[in-house]
Amino acid sequence: MDGRKALITGGASGIGAATCRALHAAGAQVTIADIDQRGAEALSRELQGASVLILDITDEAAVAYAFARIAALDILVNNAGIGLVGGVVETALADFERLFRVNVQGMFLVTRAAMPLLLASRGSIVNIGSVAGLVGVKKRFAYCATKGAAIAMTRQLAVDYPTELRANCICPGTVDTPFVEAYLEKYHRHEKEKVRAELNQRQPVGRLGRPEEIANMVLYLCSPEAEFVSGSVLTIDGGWTAG
Ligand SMILES: NC(=O)c1ccc[n+]([C@@H]2O[C@H](COP(=O)([O-])OP(=O)(O)OC[C@H]3O[C@@H](n4cnc5c(N)ncnc54)[C@H](O)[C@@H]3O)[C@@H](O)[C@H]2O)c1
Structure with a gap:
């Protein structure tokens, strides 16, 4: 990863933070993009040379503004996401829309803004989906829908840009x-x-699962060893979807 530039949305916490640590340890230059300023800054103090980008991925103008100031990018990890508990009849429209704004629209806006940089570098996109995009999970109507969309967007990108970049989706349990x-x-x-x-x-x-286990899969997908892996949907779920 030496010197490769990586941006991780939702990088301040959980899977995103573990991914920042793993990519940084492998020598990448990491940008922690998050709405959580305190968390992002605390992590940046731990990871020497990492930068912080305070960004709400649902805000089109803010995303455009942020990416206009980024000179180069090799790796985009679309990880920021939120959850919601509820079956279809318990799901309020406002909550359904909020989930789509963050988990789907945010992924779209950041990917679109990063595209010129990723095409210039023949870069790699890793989207964080979920087993909830592959199988029905009880009382997760809206969440399942957004994660299905993340998988679909990943495959579509791989089809439109087969040689120009790689796009893959990780589906954790x-x-x-x-x-x-x-x-x-x-x-x-x-x-x-x-x-x-x-x-x-x-x-x-x-x-x-442990966040580091997901982060290591991100690391693999961004590495030269994964040059033949594109448009793939990888489960990492302790066997959940095997049955
Ligand atoms: N934890 C799980 O069990 C699990 C399982 C499967 C998939 N996932 C997915 O993994 C991803 C990360 O989950 P996590 O468990 O690490 O969550 P987390 O809550 O620990 O971290 C999510 C991060 O995203 C940030 N974020 C939220 N909305 C944002 C926005 N609008 N703009 C910028 N940043 C924003 C938060 O501030 C937070 O730092 C999510 O997409 C989630 O759906 C999680």
Whole structure:
């Protein structure tokens, strides 16, 4: 990765932060793009030479402004995302739209803005999808829909730009990040341990994934060893979708 320039959306926390650490350790020059200024700055102090970009990926003008100031980019990791619990009848339109704004529109806006830079470098895009884009997950109507869109956008890009860049999508099972902690706190405050055990059991290996495990898959997909990998949808889910 020596000297290669990488931008990770949602880089301040969880899978994004682990990805920043893994790419930085491999020698990439990392930009942590996030709305969480404190988290991004704390991580940048840990990763020497990393830069911080405070950016709301849903804001078209802000995305255009930010990318107009970036001179070169080899790796884009579209990782920023939010969740929502609820089946179809419990899903408010405003929440459905909010999820699509971040998980789908944000991925679109950042990818579009990064395209001239990625075409110039013959770069690599890694989108973070989810098993929720591949199989139905109970009470995740809107979330499943957005992650299905992430998979579809990845494949479409690989078809439009087969030799110009590579685009791949990682679909993790449940990963131990603040995203999961926030879910437990919001929906299961009084039965966290019971629900945590259920989350572990949802994956046949019997535990949650670790952010570093997803980050290493990102690292592989961005590396020269993955030159033949494009338009792929890779699960990393402890066996969840095997059954
Ligand atoms: N944790 C899991 O179990 C799991 C499983 C499968 C897929 N995923 C996906 O992985 C990605 C990362 O999840 P995580 O668990 O690390 O979450 P996280 O909540 O720990 O981190 C998400 C980061 O995205 C940032 N973010 C949110 N909205 C943003 C916006 N509009 N603009 C810029 N940044 C924004 C947040 O500030 C945060 O730093 C998400 O796309 C999520 O859907 C997570």
